[in-house]
Amino acid sequence: MGHPSHSADCGSLNDALRLPIICEPDPSSQTLVAPKNSIKLLDRKRVLGWLSENVPEKRLNHILRVEETAIKLAEYHNLDWERAAQAGLLHDLAKYFKPKRLLEIAKADGIKLDPVDEINPHLLHADVGAIVARDEFGVVDTEVLAAIYNHTLGRPGMSLISCVVFLADGMEPGRGDTTELNEIRKLSRKNLHRAVLQICEDSMRSLFASRSLIHPRVLQTRNWALQMAQQSAKGDKPKLSSA
Amino acid sequence: MGHPSHSADCGSLNDALRLPIICEPDPSSQTLVAPKNSIKLLDRKRVLGWLSENVPEKRLNHILRVEETAIKLAEYHNLDWERAAQAGLLHDLAKYFKPKRLLEIAKADGIKLDPVDEINPHLLHADVGAIVARDEFGVVDTEVLAAIYNHTLGRPGMSLISCVVFLADGMEPGRGDTTELNEIRKLSRKNLHRAVLQICEDSMRSLFASRSLIHPRVLQTRNWALQMAQQSAKGDKPKLSSA
Numbered sequence: 001m002g003h004p005s006h007s008a009d010c011g012s013l014n015d016a017l018r019l020p021i022i023c024e025p026d027p028s029s030q031t032l033v034a035p036k037n038s039i040k041l042l043d044r045k046r047v048l049g050w051l052s053e054n055v056p057e058k059r060l061n062h063i064l065r066v067e068e069t070a071i072k073l074a075e076y077h078n079l080d081w082e083r084a085a086q087a088g089l090l091h092d093l094a095k096y097f098k099p100k101r102l103l104e105i106a107k108a109d110g111i112k113l114d115p116v117d118e119i120n121p122h123l124l125h126a127d128v129g130a131i132v133a134r135d136e137f138g139v140v141d142t143e144v145l146a147a148i149y150n151h152t153l154g155r156p157g158m159s160l161i162s163c164v165v166f167l168a169d170g171m172e173p174g175r176g177d178t179t180e181l182n183e184i185r186k187l188s189r190k191n192l193h194r195a196v197l198q199i200c201e202d203s204m205r206s207l208f209a210s211r212s213l214i215h216p217r218v219l220q221t222r223n224w225a226l227q228m229a230q231q232s233a234k235g236d237k238p239k240l241s242s243a
Numbered sequence: 244m245g246h247p248s249h250s251a252d253c254g255s256l257n258d259a260l261r262l263p264i265i266c267e268p269d270p271s272s273q274t275l276v277a278p279k280n281s282i283k284l285l286d287r288k289r290v291l292g293w294l295s296e297n298v299p300e301k302r303l304n305h306i307l308r309v310e311e312t313a314i315k316l317a318e319y320h321n322l323d324w325e326r327a328a329q330a331g332l333l334h335d336l337a338k339y340f341k342p343k344r345l346l347e348i349a350k351a352d353g354i355k356l357d358p359v360d361e362i363n364p365h366l367l368h369a370d371v372g373a374i375v376a377r378d379e380f381g382v383v384d385t386e387v388l389a390a391i392y393n394h395t396l397g398r399p400g401m402s403l404i405s406c407v408v409f410l411a412d413g414m415e416p417g418r419g420d421t422t423e424l425n426e427i428r429k430l431s432r433k434n435l436h437r438a439v440l441q442i443c444e445d446s447m448r449s450l451f452a453s454r455s456l457i458h459p460r461v462l463q464t465r466n467w468a469l470q471m472a473q474q475s476a477k478g479d480k481p482k483l484s485s486a
Contacts, residue, residue, distance in 0.1 A: 201451045204447065205448065205451075208448075213466050213470070216459055216463065219457060219459055219462045220459065222457070226456065
């Protein structure tokens with residue numbers, strides 16, 4: 001099992017992916033599409049071999065369903081399905097890393113930690129997954145890396161490919177057949193931001209019910225997705241908050 | 244109608260009240276109780292005169308109900324009812340200030356603005372209310388000022404008097420007789436942090452439904468109140484988040 005190296009030459013993933021954390025939509029983020037030649041062929045067989053040693057079979061099946069769901073959703077919206085496929089396949093590389101290891105790798109790479117990350121380092125499996133994709137599999141495409149990084153909490157200003165992978169992770173067929181999930185599957189074809197909004201709110205409602213801490217980035221992503229969805233509905237400006 | 248002055252001698256309210264914005268409870272905040280002699284007698288008649296010129300009668304009646312509810316709740320929990328009364332009476336001083344004026348006063352006093360404040364300056368009526376209380380009515384007690392400042396969004400680490408005023412504003416009898424409100428009224432007698440948690444979650448659910456932006460401080464307050472409530476339930480540690 002390879003441990004990601006952290007040579008100074010690699011630079012910080014956080015620097016490479018850093019996007020402004022704002023609630024107002026950041027138009028520049030829509031142009032975060034790496035030049036076509038930055039996406040390299042990925043040795044899918046090698047990734048599957050690595051995964052079979054590092055995650056249980058049940059998780060591997062989830063990963064394959066996320067890959068397939070991401071491809072279909074990207075194709076449906078005329079987005080780059082190859083990037084969606086790579087990020088889908090690589091999104092859970094660090095899912096079974098121990099908390100101590102996640103914290104060590106994230107800190108070594110300069111990831112800025114929220115207190116909720118420190119209490120619940122498992123959330124860092126997304127950030128660390130992107131680091132492993134870069135260091136173990138040589139992924140350099142910033143949009144693929146960002147989609148891995150953003151797959152759990154989202155991020156204000158994330159690209160449409162990130163939205164696709166975020167949604168695919170939450171709605172792949174193995175997640176179930178509830179009314180809420182079927183609503184998200186339907187929304188994901190109508191409007192990606194509207195579906196991201198819904199999944200963030202469903203997730204927060206569920207974390208209210210289970211009395212769990214909520215990472216502040218979920219709310220930042222929700223506020224951003226709300227604004228994006230409202231802007232795309234012609235003439236519908238964001239409503240102002242009363243709290 | 245008096246306009247709050249902003250002499251350099253007053254210092255920044257933000258400096259005076261600055262508390263760490265963290266999700267972990269800050270034990271030091273529990274000692275943010277000004278020495279008894281820092282709470283001065285307030286000329287209640289003068290405040291009522293000022294309010295009658297600056298807020299409509301309906302709002303004045305709400306303010307009086309918040310004052311009364313805060314006194315009762317403070318007495319019930321053996322807290323300083325005088326501080327609760329002052330903050331209750333003064334909490335909505337800036338409720339009818341125009342957005343431009345709220346932004347100007349907040350910026351002049353060094354209040355750090357979130358993008359949601361800039362989109363919806365009305366949220367600043369709490370911060371600016373504390374500035375008016377200080378500059379127009381000579382309030383110097385930091386706990387009273389903090390309770391005014393925290394009455395809308397709360398704040399991680401806020402004092403029990405702040406919790407009382409935050410709750411009184413949300414649950415005073417004029418707010419209605421719904422199941423949710425009656426639950427909060429009941430919880431407020433059992434455990435102040437548990438009631439703060441509930442009001443934050445109810446507020447977020449309602450803002451989900453109305454498709455409104457949500458200020459990040461509501462979630463920070465919710466996470467903090469959750470941890471405080473769980474710590475007070477013996478042997479019940481905070482559950483870790485899955486998002």
